[in-house]
Amino acid sequence: MPTLLLPGQAPWLTVPGIIGYLRRMTPRRAYAIHDGLVIEWGLKVLDDVLAMEAERAGAEIRRLRPGESVEL
Structure with missing residues (x-):
């Protein structure tokens, strides 16, 4: 998968869930x-x-800051 938009917060979200999903x-x-x-x-x-x-993972994985954009 080239690019993933990952939820950074949600009522059901946990850190192990984030990591597992990324992997x-x-x-x-x-x-x-x-x-x-x-x-x-x-x-x-x-x-x-x-x-x-x-x-x-050797990948670019980070949080977008308010007002920041990237080209998909």
């Missing part, structure tokens, strides 16, 4: 979106988890 989908790049209700501490945790998974 099953094996994207070349993934961007966490839908994180507007997460507080600063939670965003730091999300950023750290995504960075660790990006390093493990």
Whole structure:
């Protein structure tokens, strides 16, 4: 899969769920979106988890910042 838009927050979402989904989908790049209700501490945790998974997978995996865009 070339690009995955990954939910960064949802009532049913857990960190192990994010990691498992990323590993099953094996994207070349993934961007966490839908994180507007997460507080600063939670965003730091999300950023750290995504960075660790990006390093493990050798892929671009990160959270899009407010106002940031990428070309799909």
